[in-house]
Amino acid sequence: MTASEGEWYLSDLANGIERSRILSIATQVKKMKAEGQEVTAFTVGDFSPEEFEVPPSFTNELAVAVNQNQTNYPPAAGIPELRESLSDWMEYKYGLNVGSDGIVVGSGARPVLFASFKLFLEPGEALAHGVPAWNNHYYVHLNSAKDIAIEGNSESRFLPTAEGVKERISEIRVLILNSPLNPTGTCFTAEELGAICDVILAENHKRRKNGKKPVMLVYDQVYSTMTAQGIEHVHPVQVRPDMFEFTITLDAISKSLTATGLRLGWMALPPKLAAPVIALIGHMGSWPARPIQQAAAATYSDHSKLESYFEDLDSRISERMEVLFTRLSKMKESGLPVDFIPPQGGIYLSTQFNLFGALGVNTNEEIRLWLLEEVGIAVIPFQAFGLEDESGWFRISIGAVSVNEVSDAMNRLELALQSIQ
Numbered sequence: 257m258t259a260s261e262g263e264w265y266l267s268d269l270a271n272g273i274e275r276s277r278i279l280s281i282a283t284q285v286k287k288m289k290a291e292g293q294e295v296t297a298f299t300v301g302d303f304s305p306e307e308f309e310v311p312p313s314f315t316n317e318l319a320v321a322v323n324q325n326q327t328n329y330p331p332a333a334g335i336p337e338l339r340e341s342l343s344d345w346m347e348y349k350y351g352l353n354v355g356s357d358g359i360v361v362g363s364g365a366r367p368v369l370f371a372s373f374k375l376f377l378e379p380g381e382a383l384a385h386g387v388p389a390w391n392n393h394y395y396v397h398l399n400s401a402k403d404i405a406i407e408g409n410s411e412s413r414f415l416p417t418a419e420g421v422k423e424r425i426s427e428i429r430v431l432i433l434n435s436p437l438n439p440t441g442t443c444f445t446a447e448e449l450g451a452i453c454d455v456i457l458a459e460n461h462k463r464r465k466n467g468k469k470p471v472m473l474v475y476d477q478v479y480s481t482m483t484a485q486g487i488e489h490v491h492p493v494q495v496r497p498d499m500f501e502f503t504i505t506l507d508a509i510s511k512s513l514t515a516t517g518l519r520l521g522w523m524a525l526p527p528k529l530a531a532p533v534i535a536l537i538g539h540m541g542s543w544p545a546r547p548i549q550q551a552a553a554a555t556y557s558d559h560s561k562l563e564s565y566f567e568d569l570d571s572r573i574s575e576r577m578e579v580l581f582t583r584l585s586k587m588k589e590s591g592l593p594v595d596f597i598p599p600q601g602g603i604y605l606s607t608q609f610n611l612f613g614a615l616g617v618n619t620n621e622e623i624r625l626w627l628l629e630e631v632g633i634a635v636i637p638f639q640a641f642g643l644e645d646e647s648g649w650f651r652i653s654i655g656a657v658s659v660n661e662v663s664d665a666m667n668r669l670e671l672a673l674q675s676i677q
């Protein structure tokens with residue numbers, strides 16, 4: 257049955273749900289690989305377990321918990337020792353003290369993200385987000401929200417700016433920010449984030465007086481522990497302590513422990529707002545398995561071991577970024593039509609393939625197909641992250657590739673670009 261045949265049966269919400277554009281491209285790449293074609297998959301925001309393994313101490317703890325028959329329902333908010341160790345970690349690392357009552361866990365960042373929108377948004381209220389950014393357009397639809405897209409550009413490292421937020425602030429109910437940003441690999445500075453917080457605080461000061469509900473900030477920092485040399489991750493409460501009551505923080509082991517398939521994320525929020533989220537997570541049944549929670553509780557309680565794991569992970573990410581950075585810089589210097597934004601965090605690099613003239617094409621999609629079919633390089637256009645400009649910008653993800661694969665891909669790219677000059 258095709259989607260349109262099913263339309264008569266379904267709600268408008270269900271009929272309007274869009275499939276992930278990233279996953280459609282990833283499926284195309286998998287098929288090409290299965291047919292024996294050489295393709296470097298710079299596509300998914302996932303980690304290949306061969307290149308980036310979950311810390312062995314985590315999997316050991318997991319096995320212990322399974323062998324101890326930890327198989328019954330966990331409490332909906334998370335097991336107490338996990339809420340405790342995550343709350344200590346958030347205070348130690350980001351100066352955010354919500355206490356264990358302000359931590360609610362879910363099976364990955366997605367359920368807690370979904371729950372955080374449900375906490376505040378009525379249908380028709382505005383959900384504001386940067387563009388390009390990961391998946392927000394789907395959440396606008398799922399919440400029947402009004403869409404406010406705040407566009408970044410290469411000068412702002414594709415991050416939304418305080419000026420952009422200020423222009424629309426009177427309409428916004430929820431603003432979601434993500435740093436390090438997927439898809440761009442760029443991070444807010446304390447000054448940039450502080451300026452956005454000032455806009456929110458000034459607006460909420462007015463709203464408190466006139467009885468209007470406040471602007472809430474959902475701060476998605478799932479890549480917070482992955483930063484390039486010299487870059488510090490910043491949290492809203494660190495730069496503006498008054499943001500505490502307006503900030504919901506999201507994090508997950510999916511990225512921090514490269515454990516995308518193990519499904520554990522959490523929300524840190526003012527404890528007085530926690531009860532409805534706990535009920536919602538309970539009704540959705542989206543709590544992580546008890547053994548996963550037990551392993552995460554142990555892992556997050558040992559701060560120094562965790563910090564050395566993050567240091568090692570950063571160095572493995574940076575090995576790959578270094579090759580991309582060096583090779584793309586060289587191509588750019590020699591006059592080839594490529595550009596990029598220096599990587600600051602996460603596993604992504606914003607890369608521009610300005611091949612419109614050389615290939616005689618008008619769209620990013622045509623460039624993407626040329627890169628895929630002629631060069632064997634699979635990348636995701638910024639259109640998949642809501643930026644509709646046909647300006648040749650793409651996301652490169654290094655989570656599923658070895659250093660040698662990156663190197664080989666850059667060799668092929670250089671030759672292919674020279675051949676079309």
Ligand SMILES: Cc1ncc(COP(=O)(O)O)c(C=O)c1O
Pocket residue numbers: 301363364365366367390434438476478508509510511516520521
């Ligand atoms: C910015 C951001 N937030 C949240 C998620 C979802 O994380 P999870 O796999 O834990 O649901 C992703 C996944 O790619 C992401 O990039």
